[in-house]
Amino acid sequence: MRSSSTDLAIIELLTAQEKHLTSLEIYEAVRRRLPAVNQSTIYRSLDRLAQLGKVSVSDMGTGAAVYEIVGDHMHHHLVCTRCEKVITLEHKDAANFFSQILDKQDFEVHTNHLILFGLCGECRKALEMEDE
Amino acid sequence: MRSSSTDLAIIELLTAQEKHLTSLEIYEAVRRRLPAVNQSTIYRSLDRLAQLGKVSVSDMGTGAAVYEIVGDHMHHHLVCTRCEKVITLEHKDAANFFSQILDKQDFEVHTNHLILFGLCGECRKALEMEDE
DNA sequence: CTGAATGCAAAGACTTTGCATCAGC
């Protein structure tokens, strides 16, 4: 049916990719398959998919939201603010932290896609060199 | 000196408040003291203060960034997505998580103001009632 | 005088919305 053509294209795109994409990146990629697609359709489709819990939306503070498929294997991202590298953090490494919060603060964290900014090892070393 | 009048007004405002404010809220509050102040001045001032590490900027996914004073006592926020309540999470409760990431992933988290979304205890109970 | 901060208005980036149209049931 027509209703799912855009949704489907997005789902397949995000499933094939393993990283988060901006709406613009998604728009450009989907347009290769559906040349007539409009950007507002992408936004509407993404909203729908987010509502259904099929994609996650995060704001990385860059002005543009990023979208990612919600798979069975939940994970988070460590973003290096110097080299922009994105490192995956397995959910199990955060699960303990989240359950501690539930115990101590009686608060159930729902964030299904945590993004932490900082410095990766290489950039830390590079910065140390610079300081000398 | 003139250079600090806006900066100072913002610092004092954010110090008096204990929560994060949007640039618009800051603009409107500062305008009560400095009626002629321009919104772009607020943005430039906030940039400056963020650069100096005096305020933290976070994106709560609402489209508008929120700003908060960086005090000596670092903390994070748990935001209930149902009742909008904001709970403070002491940094020491997150420090362990961050140092684990440093050990395991060789990544130094710089996020000085983490915002986690989820459900507070009251809302969890309320939702359980609804389900019955 | 010089450099930094400001006001103002315009531009920019990202996203949403109103309305007519179109596909599928």
Added chain:
DNA sequence: GCTGATGCAAAGTCTTTGCATTCAG
């Protein structure tokens, strides 16, 4: 025909930028 998805264009929101002006030192 009805319902939901789409295209198109306009508007909206938040933020940035260029340029002339103003202030402090």
